[in-house]
Amino acid sequence: MKRLFWSFLILILLCSSCITNKDLVYLQNNDGTLGNESLQIQSISKPYRVEINDILSINVKALDNELTAIFNPVQRGNTGSSGGGLYFSGFTVDLHGNIEFPILGEINVLGFTVEEIEAKVKEELLKQYFKETAEIFVTVKLAGLKYTTIGEVATGVHILYQDRVNIIEALANAGDISTTGDRSDVLIIRQYPNGQKIHHINLLDISAMQSPYYFIEPNDIIMVKPLKRKALGAGQTAVQTFTTLASIFSVLVSTFFLAKNL
Helix, strand or coil: CHHHHHHHHHHHHHHHHCCCHHHCCCCECCCCCECCCCCCCCCCCCCCCCCCCCEEEEEEECCCHHHHHHHCCCCCCCCCCCCHHHHHHCEECCCCCEEEECCCEEEECCCCCHHHHHHHHHHHHHHHCCCHHHCCEEEEEECCEEEEEEECECCEEEEECCCCCEHHHHHHHCCCECCCECCCCEEEEEEECCEEEEEEECCCEHHHHHCCCCECCCCEEEEECECHHHHCCCCCCHHHHHHHHHHHHHHHHHHHHHHHHC
């Protein structure tokens, strides 16, 4: 009877401690199956509004390139994938939400989209420097989408040169969540004008694609917690879990017989 009890207990622990496909597969339906290929889900993506410490790349063009040279400083420093060049030649949003632009002086950009900043810079250039006949063209871009990953994922600061990046792409770029990472409750620490807020997203559920946090924003911190199974020291697979439990059982049996013989 005791042997049956121990066997039953080990079987329960073995089944409950293993990391299954349901813990690992992204964007599942409610029944645990993969999302329907024909299912159309409207993703929520709001235009990004510039925050303090963002770096902007602003380029001004006109019929006469000599007139625009002062507005387009030559990049200095490292211009590789790290984006170091734009750190020196780009326009950093200061604590008051302003950038210091040649000739025009301070321009407030806090809370504006890049399209709104383009219109604002063009308006000021026409008002203070150019004539309508100059046919100026202004482009504004963020100096890369920078984000940080910590926890059960490769820890580091990453930069992607894209206008839109969803959290799946961001995690894939960082090397993906480890087997022991909790995909059901990924934390996103996001910067706002009045401070930072923590948001949650369940990447195992296909409805995550409709979350307002599915698309990341510059300076987001993506935090992945470990599964409780890892905290308990259980194995990632059935074999690992069985080996761990067998070792514990062996120690308990040895301790029992040693105590009995004393």
